[in-house]
Structures are given as structure tokens and as C-alpha cells.
Amino acid sequence: MEQFEEIIEMEAGHILNVFGEYDKYVKKLEKYLSVTIVDRDGGVRITGSRKHVEQTAAILNQLLELSKRGNQIQEQNVDYAIEMSMESNNDALLEIDGDLICHTVSGKPIKPKTLGQKQYVDAIRRNMIVFGMGPAGTGKTYLAMAMAITAFKNNEVERIILTRPAIEAGEKLGFLPGDLQSKVDPYLRPLYDALYQIMGAESFVKNMEKGLIEVAPLAYMRGRTLDNAYIILDEAQNTTPAQMKMFLTRIGFGSKVIITGDSSQKDLMPGVKSGLDIAEKVLQKIDDIAFCTLTSRDVVRHPLVQKIVKAYETYENRELSRERTKPQRETKDNARKKGKGRFAR
Numbered sequence: 001m002e003q004f005e006e007i008i009e010m011e012a013g014h015i016l017n018v019f020g021e022y023d024k025y026v027k028k029l030e031k032y033l034s035v036t037i038v039d040r041d042g043g044v045r046i047t048g049s050r051k052h053v054e055q056t057a058a059i060l061n062q063l064l065e066l067s068k069r070g071n072q073i074q075e076q077n078v079d080y081a082i083e084m085s086m087e088s089n090n091d092a093l094l095e096i097d098g099d100l101i102c103h104t105v106s107g108k109p110i111k112p113k114t115l116g117q118k119q120y121v122d123a124i125r126r127n128m129i130v131f132g133m134g135p136a137g138t139g140k141t142y143l144a145m146a147m148a149i150t151a152f153k154n155n156e157v158e159r160i161i162l163t164r165p166a167i168e169a170g171e172k173l174g175f176l177p178g179d180l181q182s183k184v185d186p187y188l189r190p191l192y193d194a195l196y197q198i199m200g201a202e203s204f205v206k207n208m209e210k211g212l213i214e215v216a217p218l219a220y221m222r223g224r225t226l227d228n229a230y231i232i233l234d235e236a237q238n239t240t241p242a243q244m245k246m247f248l249t250r251i252g253f254g255s256k257v258i259i260t261g262d263s264s265q266k267d268l269m270p271g272v273k274s275g276l277d278i279a280e281k282v283l284q285k286i287d288d289i290a291f292c293t294l295t296s297r298d299v300v301r302h303p304l305v306q307k308i309v310k311a312y313e314t315y316e317n318r319e320l321s322r323e324r325t326k327p328q329r330e331t332k333d334n335a336r337k338k339g340k341g342r343f344a345r
Contacts, residue, residue: 004050006057007043010064015039017067018060025063025078029056032082058090065094076300080114083297089115101143102150105200110146116298117143123290124258129251131236131280132260134294135309137301140260141234145194147258148230152212157230157256159212162191164234165243166217188215191234218243227252236261236276238268244275264316 010018019026019039026037035048035056044060046053059081063073071077077093084092096118101110112118117139124130124147132140148160192215195204207213218239233239233247236259251257261276268274283289296313299306 002050003047004053006046006053008046008057008060008064009042010039010044010060011042014064014067015044017073018063020073020075020078025073025075028075028078029059029082055085059085062090062093066097069097071097076113079306080297084115101146102153102198104198105196105203110143110198112143113139113300114294114298116292116294117300120292120294121147123292124256127290128255128288129248129257129259129283129290131276131283131289131291132258132294133263133276133280133292134298135262135264135296135313137299137305137309138294139298139300140262140294141190141232142194144232144234144258144260145191146198148232149195149198151230151256157254158228159214159230161226161229161231162188162195162213162215162234163218163221163232163247164188164191165236165238166219188217191215191232218247221247221250224250225252226250226255228254229256231255231257233257233259234261236279237263237266237274239275240268241273241275241278244279248279264312 029035030037033048033052033056035046035052037056037060038045038047046056046060048056059078062081063077066077067073081093084090092115096112096115099112099118099121101112101121103109112121116134120130120132120140121143124144132144134140145162148157148162151157152160192204195213195215199207204213208215218233229252231251236244238261239247247259248257259276259279261274263274263277266274280291284291296306296309299309
């Protein structure tokens with residue numbers, strides 16, 4: 001096969017960022033695209049088949065542009081750039097990077113990192129109620145929190161209300177000591193973690209004391225009308241249909257609602273239907289309500305998390321397919337047995 005070559009000019013400061021520690025990012029590109037990448041005299045030389053060299057050059061140019069914009073290149077950026085190049089969508093990374101939501105208290109920018117996350121954020125901007133569904137690590141809650149805090153700081157809403165059902169994840173914790181707040185805090189800890197990181201502990205405590213930020217179990221929502229508020233319901237797969245209906249009918253004027261959940265991680269008692277699953281069936285055709293489904297390709301935690309999510313998806317789909325074909329197999333087996341019985345007589 002004829003070898004093709006292309007050279008990209010790249011300053012030394014950006015090479016370290018784009019290549020990654022111990023050149024792990026370019027090694028990944030070399031492995032996936034069957035090319036050779038060499039840094040020589042301020043130029044990055046790519047050698048291989050024309051198609052793969054052009055793909056690699058497009059990816060490196062995207063990563064270089066991200067680096068020039070001040071981003072710290074991460075493995076997730078590289079993996080996603082490779083995935084998008086396979087779909088001939090070479091501008092995806094730069095398009096996504098242009099959408100800045102806010103900065104954390106330490107100055108780190110918060111942006112969507114995948115097309116699925118970008119669509120989720122855009123849906124939140126456009127609609128009054130948004131359901132964000134998908135596996136762990138897809139940024140459903142974190143991006144919702146970032147959008148809520150941004151709206152609060154811009155005086156678009158008067159307060160933020162964060163809630164989730166108080167259900168243990170597959171185990172019974174028994175009696176918890178302390179007052180009521182101490183009892184419910186462990187269930188709400190993920191929401192506190194995001195608030196501290198984005199808003200800062202001092203600002204959070206000050207606004208919470210004023211009643212402008214409220215973190216409470218879902219049971220506390222009954223009987224209230226929530227006006228001019230940004231309301232986030234987390235872990236919605238653990239709501240019952242009655243709880244979901246109760247929550248949705250609390251919404252008042254000037255409010256925006258985000259409901260997040262992962263239907264594959266229910267902690268409800270066996271036989272109890274999930275309010276999230278029922279809501280998706282009931283509310284699909286209502287205007288100003290959007291449903292966004294994130295997938296394993298939108299996972300932005302450690303790359304190993306994405307592999308774990310994909311492995312479980314494959315296993316669950318296989319088991320589901322097996323369950324669907326089971327009645328057919330049993331019918332055939334029964335027919336075969338009856339046939340043998342008649343032959344024996």
C-alpha cells in the first residue's frame with residue numbers, strides 16, 4: 001500500500017497537551033488508525049494510508065484548536081474525537097467546546113463534552129420541563145446543576161430547589177442517628193457535592209441560610225407550589241408514578257424543571273413501577289416538555305466507566321433478547337414433546 005504523509009505545525013507548548021503524558025494520546029491514535037506519528041522540529045509528521053492520515057490530521061487539528069482555546073486535553077476528548085471521525089463529523093469537538101455554561105469556584109469552565117450533552121443543554125434552554133435520562137457518568141445531574149446555578153446568578157429565578165427520593169441503593173441502612181436534616185443528608189450528598197464544586201461552600205451556605213437554595217427529600221414537596229424556581233429532581237427512576245405526578249403538579253409560574261434518572265438502576269421494591277418510565281409514556285407529546293436520552297457514548301468519567309456501561313448494556317440487551325425468545329423456545333419444546341408422545345403410543 002502506498003504511504004501518504006502529512007505534516008502539522010504545532011508549537012512545543014501545545015504538543016505536550018495534545019500528545020498527552022508519555023505520548024499516550026498519539027499512541028492511541030496510532031493504534032486505532034494504523035498510522036505513525038512523529039514530532040520533529042516543531043512539525044508533527046503523520047504517515048500511513050491517505051484515508052487514515054487525513055482522519056488523524058483532522059483529529060490532531062481539532063485537539064490543537066482545543067489546546068489553543070486554553071483547554072486541558074483529556075483522554076475523553078481523544079476518544080470522542082476518534083468516534084466522531086468514524087462518523088465523518090470532524091467539527092463536533094469544536095462546536096461543543098463553544099458552549100460555555102459557567103465556571104466552577106476554582107475557575108474551571110463547565111461545558112458539554114459530547115453531542116448528546118450539547119443537545120441536553122440546548123433542550124434545557126428551550127423547554128420548561130426536561131427529562132434527562134441515561135447511564136451513570138453522562139453528566140445529567142452536574143450539567144443540570146450548572147444550568148440552575150447560572151440561571152440563579154443571572155437573576156432568572158429567585159431560588160434553586162434540589163430534591164431526590166430518599167431510597168437506599170439496594171441495601172437497608174436501618175436507623176440513622178441525629179436530627180431530621182442529618183437523616184436525609186446522606187441521600188442528598190451528590191447534590192451537595194456538585195453545589196460545593198460549582199458555587200463554593202461559602203456561597204452555598206449563605207444562600208441556603210437565606211432559603212434561596214433548598215436541598216430536600218421528595219416527600220417534602222407535597223402541598224407546595226413552586227414559583228420562580230429552578231427545580232431539579234434527581235434519581236427519578238426511584239419515584240413511584242404517584243410521586244412523579246405529585247412532583248410535576250407542584251410547578252408554578254416562572255419555574256424551570258429538570259428531572260434526571262437512569263432506568264437501569266432502580267432501587268424500588270420488586271413489582272413497583274417507576275414514575276420515570278410512566279412519565280415518559282404519558283408526557284411524550286406535550287409541548288414544552290423534552291426528553292433527552294444520553295447513552296454510553298456520552299459518559300465523561302474515567303474511560304473505564306464507559307467500558308463498564310457498554311458491557312452492562314450488551315449483557316442486559318442479550319438477557320432481554322433471551323427472555324423474549326424464551327416463550328417461543330418453550331412452545332417448540334412442548335410441541336416436540338407432544339409429538340414424541342404420540343409417536344410412542
